[in-house]
Amino acid sequence: MKPDDPNLKRLEPPKLTVLEQTYLPQILGGLAVTGRHILGAAFGGTAVTVQYPEEQHVPTANYRGVHRLNKDEQGRVKCVACMLCATACPAHCIDIVGATAPEGWDDREKYPESFVIDELRCIFCGMCEEACPVDAIELTGLYDLTGLSREELIYDKSKLLSVFDMTKDAEPMKTGNPSPSLPQPTTPLDPEGPGPRSTATAAQLPSRS
Numbered sequence: 755m756k757p758d759d760p761n762l763k764r765l766e767p768p769k770l771t772v773l774e775q776t777y778l779p780q781i782l783g784g785l786a787v788t789g790r791h792i793l794g795a796a797f798g799g800t801a802v803t804v805q806y807p808e809e810q811h812v813p814t815a816n817y818r819g820v821h822r823l824n825k826d827e828q829g830r831v832k833c834v835a836c837m838l839c840a841t842a843c844p845a846h847c848i849d850i851v852g853a854t855a856p857e858g859w860d861d862r863e864k865y866p867e868s869f870v871i872d873e874l875r876c877i878f879c880g881m882c883e884e885a886c887p888v889d890a891i892e893l894t895g896l897y898d899l900t901g902l903s904r905e906e907l908i909y910d911k912s913k914l915l916s917v918f919d920m921t922k923d924a925e926p927m928k929t930g931n932p933s934p935s936l937p938q939p940t941t942p943l944d945p946e947g948p949g950p951r952s953t954a955t956a957a958q959l960p961s962r963s
């Protein structure tokens with residue numbers, strides 16, 4: 755498009771009054787919001803600050819935290835190494851090495867010999883979960899990602915499977931394809947409100963093997 759194109763729509767900056775040019779209305783508006791929250795918290799309103807770690811934050815049901823690799827009813831990794839999650843990942847932080855499924859795994863041709871997610875590169879967008887055709891990868895309510903080295907936050911297959919073991923009771927598989935042997939939610943998850951999230955913490959996970 756050229757600068758003289760008639761379809762070009764030019765936007766002029768709004769003209770500010772003398773008072774607006776002092777920014778006092780905006781400053782006072784911001785202070786009013788701050789004051790409203792202070793008074794609300796002081797007089798029984800909803801406080802948005804929790805005294806972590808003494809007080810544990812309970813994320814909402816649609817919170818996207820640390821990943822897990824789900825297991826099927828036989829305890830095997832559900833993943834069939836189709837690579838769709840790695841392809842969908844905008845941060846390129848999923849690395850999968852697929853291999854021929856072990857003998858007796860008649861429901862699939864491949865399985866992930868290696869499955870690694872770099873939690874430091876992840877932007878927790880949830881695209882991997884959306885892309886997975888067999889609900890093998892999910893994001894959990896674990897949010898306290900801490901470590902003393904970068905390596906600790908690169909989760910391999912065993913660590914991702916241990917997240918499943920740690921969270922499966924509080925957070926049954928969300929969609930489709932649930933393993934019948936796993937406990938199912940007694941009440942539907944409320945996407946807006948606090949849900950039955952895991953009280954486990956990522957710091958309890960075993961070190962990378």
Ligand code: SF4
Binds near residue numbers: 842843844878882
């Ligand atoms: S949540 Fe998003 S950025 Fe993180 S691994 Fe999944 S697709 Fe990649």
Ligand code: SF4
Binds near residue numbers: 833834835886890
């Ligand atoms: S986790 Fe799902 S999308 Fe990713 S490779 Fe495994 S089966 Fe495919």
